[in-house]
């Protein structure tokens with residue numbers, strides 16, 4: 001549970017305009033983790049308010065405060081998949097809604113906007129810093145619960161979201177008419193499941209077709225494809241920021257991967273190269289990740305929304321930095337370098 005004074009204090013925060021947090025809070029290049037950690041819950045409240053969601057859906061401020069604090073409590077503290085990631089992903093969703101005018105341009109309606117921001121905040125709830133395949137390999141409780149439908153972690157993240165909404169005084173959707181409530185929960189579920197990169201890869205062809213032919217908001221399939229694309233764009237958004245921030249974020253991802261690899265070795269299994277601190281060469285793996293997954297996402301975003309092209313440009317700039325790093329390391333013939341040291 002969340003203490004009463006914590007809720008009251010957050011509720012009393014005059015979250016006012018988002019400019020209170022930074023004059024560049026609504027800029028693509030703004031790195032949300034630059035804001036001091038204790039102000040993140042207030043910044044989340046301000047985003048809900050600034051998007052007009054509190055007013056539009058009759059959300060009680062104290063309920064929203066309790067909800068955000070419960071969500072923060074619902075995250076563990078692995079190197080990367082902690083509340084700072086959830087807050088950053090929610091912030092990027094806010095940037096897309098704001099800078100691409102997704103509601104104003106009628107690409108999304110208010111309910112989808114509420115669902116997107118809420119799904120981003122909740123999308124990695126109770127993450128343990130290990131992957132879906134690790135759940136199955138380690139025969140975790142989550143695997144026994146969810147492995148038949150796939151996306152083991154993402155189904156758990158959604159289940160945790162529903163638990164929080166069903167906690168007294170935390171249901172920010174309570175004022176929605178029954179039809180909207182059900183629809184919103186369905187969209188949040190689809191959005192959280194969409195953050196499973198395997199699912200994202202399986203719809204890439206459809207996403208490309210949509211980007212080529214143009215987004216048709218009248219088609220339900222297009223709306224769901226857009227939800228998925230927006231979720232992945234938000235989930236990978238650390239890679240769209242300035243070089244030092246995105247490099248630092250990548251370092252935390254590999255800290256999680258390598259500790260999973262260590263556990264897999266202890267279990268007598270062979271980790272993939274990406275998880276194996278002895279074999280991984282991070283610059284090369286990062287170039288692969290950017291080329292195969294991240295860059296196509298922001299390229300699609302750029303072709304659907306011209307205002308998003310600078311995001312794609314920054315991600316390409318980061319790829320060039322990884323390329324330079326790869327060249328320097330391989331020139332120094334540092335193949336045996338402890339791959340993590342490359343960062344320091």
Ligand SMILES: Cc1nc2ccc(C(=O)N[C@]34C[C@H]5C[C@H](C[C@H](C5)C3)C4)cc2n2c(-c3ccccc3Cl)nnc12
Nearest residue numbers: 195196197198201235236238239249250253274286289
């Ligand atoms: C910097 C960075 N690098 C990343 C490198 C690799 C992968 C990754 O999961 N690769 C794949 C590669 C194939 C096909 C599928 C399933 C598996 C086999 C594993 C995906 C993720 C990476 N990632 C994420 C991230 C985003 C969403 C969920 C989890 C994570 Cl960790 N966020 N930031 C980063």
Ligand SMILES: [Mg+2]
Nearest residue numbers: 123124195196
């Ligand atoms: Mg996830």
Ligand SMILES: [Zn+2]
Nearest residue numbers: 123124195235
């Ligand atoms: Zn995530």
